[in-house]
Each structure stands twice: as structure tokens, then as C-alpha cells.
Amino acid sequence: MRYFILLASVLVQLCLGGLYAWSSFVPALHSTYGLSTAQTQFIFGVMVAMFAIMTVPAGRLLERQGPRLVAAIGGILFGAGYWIASLSHGSMGILILGVGVVAGTGTGFGYVCPLATCMKWFPKQKGFVTGIAVAGFGGGAVLMSNLAEILFAREMDVLRIFWWIGITYGITIFLASLVLMCPVHPKTMAPRPFPKVGILFKDPYFVALVIGMFSGTFAGLLVIGNLKPLGLSSGIPLAMAAAAVSVFAIGNATGRIGWGWVTDRLGERTVALSLGWLAVSLGILALVKASPVGLLTVAFLMGCGFGACLIVYATMVALRYGADQFGSIYPIVLLAYGVAGITGPWIGGRLYDVTNSYISAILVSIAVVVVGLLVCIWLLRKARSSTGPGIK
Secondary structure (H helix, E strand, C coil): CHHHHHHHHHHHHHHHHHHHHHHHCHHHHHHHHCCCHHHHHHHHHHHHHHHHHHHHHHHHHHHHHCHHHHHHHHHHHHHHHHHHHHCCCCCHHHHHHHHHHHHHHHHHHHHHHHHHHHHHHCCCCHHHHHHHHHHHHHHHHHHHHHHHHHHHHCCCCHHHHHHHHHHHHHHHHHHHHCCCCCCCCHHHHCCCCCCCHHHHCCCHHHHHHHHHHHHHHHHHHHHHHHHHHHHHHCCCCHHHHHHHHHHHHHHHHHHHHHHHHHHHHHCCHHHHHHHHHHHHHHHHHHHCCCCHHHHHHHHHHHHHHHHHHHHHHHHHHHHHHCHHHHHHHHHHHHHHHHHHHHHHHHHHHHHHHHHCCCHHHHHHHHHHHHHHHHHHHHHHHHHHCCCCCCCC
8 A cells, every 4th residue: 555655646746846847948938928037937936935835834734634635736726827827828927826826836735745645654764765755756857848848849839838737737646646645543643742933943953954955956946947048058959958957857856766765874964965966066067068968967966966955854854853743844944945946046047137148157056055065064063962842
């Protein structure tokens, strides 16, 4: 039974992870409907922010109603959001409402359910099984980006593609959600009281997780939100620039499984290791010019580093505060991802609009990751010498 639930969880995440294929649609939105780079990235940022924000009420509802209802709501909203966007005629406001607000809300409701459910079914392999579950989320961009390129090759309008995404993905998520359920045992029936947010932020360990999440996802979302146009601006052929989105997604999915395995063995040391990986990958990206092989290589490396953010901090929350409190506490950490979603891609797009180059955006990302790395190391050392709230 638990492996069947794991399979359904991966399927839900595979569909929701299509949001990372956003840069595949950016050139079409720009050329056909006149949206600027900054505007397209703002839409993406709103989607990521709503995703992160809505995991908070979704996590609370999950604890009361179980994963099936919450994930089903997520599927309906995700599909409805892309359907609304398909009727936008290129209107910025309707695209924000559809893709950004409605589909973003659906992503938040759907995302938290597979994670919390799988951790309860596999209590001794939290990192590894969570990595498998969210690998689907990371790999979702491979499916959607390739689907988009096939449909673009047939000269299908980008808004028509949104219509197909809304219908097929919404139905798939809804059907997969019907399989999700939690094991019934005393821990799930009587969870420990949820610590107040103010108390959590007094725990340096928790603050380190929030800062690490923001730093890593700021850089990762800036890159993935602009990856296809970044390649095109460097003179890389369209086919290779589009392939970079899929390669990033493959690295993202692979990284989530790999970092889950590493986290089970190295614990909190994985935070510094994963942020260091991202900083080095960004440095390589800054050196890549018009090399298709170089872009694909660094896309894979960046994907691996970004994938760590969505598995390392989830596992750390479960280890620190317990799987029974995961659905309530992890969404608060995930809010940092939402802030990164609003700021990272938009800053990358805005800097390109101003400078006609992505170099300055990459350098800003490096600075954010390095500062985050240093602060996390300091906070985690501080946490070792104190007993934080909510610790088992």
C-alpha cells in the first residue's frame, strides 16, 4: 500500500513541478503578446509566492482533513488557473490571476500533501523517500517543457498550450489525489501542540533553515525563470536553449534524490554543502559564453543544487520537530521560497532589461548565496550550543 501511495505522490509532484518550465513560455509571451522580460518573470514570481504562502493553510487543513481532500483541491485549482490564463488574450492581469494566483494556490495545496504523507509511511527513511517524492516535482519541468516545445513546433499558440495544460494536468492531479492517505497510529491521531511562530524564530536552527531556503531558491529561481532567454541572449541555438530547461529539471530531480540520501547521513552539514554547490555552479554559469555544452552542463549542476533546497530543509524540519508537525512548520520555512520567487526571477529579468545582459543578475545571485552560506554556518553552530524550542 505505501509504495502505491508513494507512486501517486510522485505523479502529483510531476504535474505540479511543471511550474519550473516557465521559461519555455517566456519567448512566446514576449514575441506574440508583447510582455517584457520583467513582466513574464513577475507572473512566475507571483506563482511561486502563492505556492509558498498557500502551503501554510494547506498544511493546517492537511492535519485536520488528511491529504486526499487537500490534494484534490490543489488539482482543481491548478487546472483552473491555466484554463483562466488560456482565456487572457495576453492580458497581464488575467495571466497573473490565472497562472500566478489560482495555479500558484493549487500548487501550494497539492505540494505539501505528498511530502507529509510519505514521511509518515516511511519514518526511518525521511530524507530518501522525501527526495523520491519531490523528485517528481523537480522532473515535472522536463515533461512540460518538452510538451511545450512539441506544441510550439506545430505552431500552437502559447495560450492554447495553457488550455491543454489546465485540462490534462488538473484531471491527473485530481485522480492521483484520491489514492493519498495517512497511516493510522497514535502519533498521527494525537500530534504534539504546534509551537508558536514567534517561538520558532527564537530558535537559531529554524532561522538558519529559513535563510538557507531563501538564499538557495533565490539563485535557483532566478536562473530557471530566465534560463531559456539567458541561453538565447548568449547566442546559443534555440533548440539547445530549450533543452537547457529540461537538463535543469533532470538535475533538479536527480539532485533531490541524491541530496535526500546525503541528508540522511550528514544531517545539518548538508545545508552548507548544498549552498556551496550552488555558489560554485553560479560561478561557472558566469563564465559560460556561447557554449551549448557549457550551458547544458551548468544547467544540470544548478538543477542539482536547487533540488537540494526543496529536500534538505524539509528533512531538517522533520528531524528537528517531528514528522507529525511537518505539515504545520515546513510551510513557514517555505515562505522564504515564496519571497525568493517574487524577488529572484523579477530581479533577473529587470537587470536584463536594463543592462541587456544576465551577468549582473548572476553576480547578485552569487552574493546572496555566499552571504546565506556564512550566516547559516554561524546560526547552526549557535544552535548546537543551545536547546531550541520544539526539539524532540
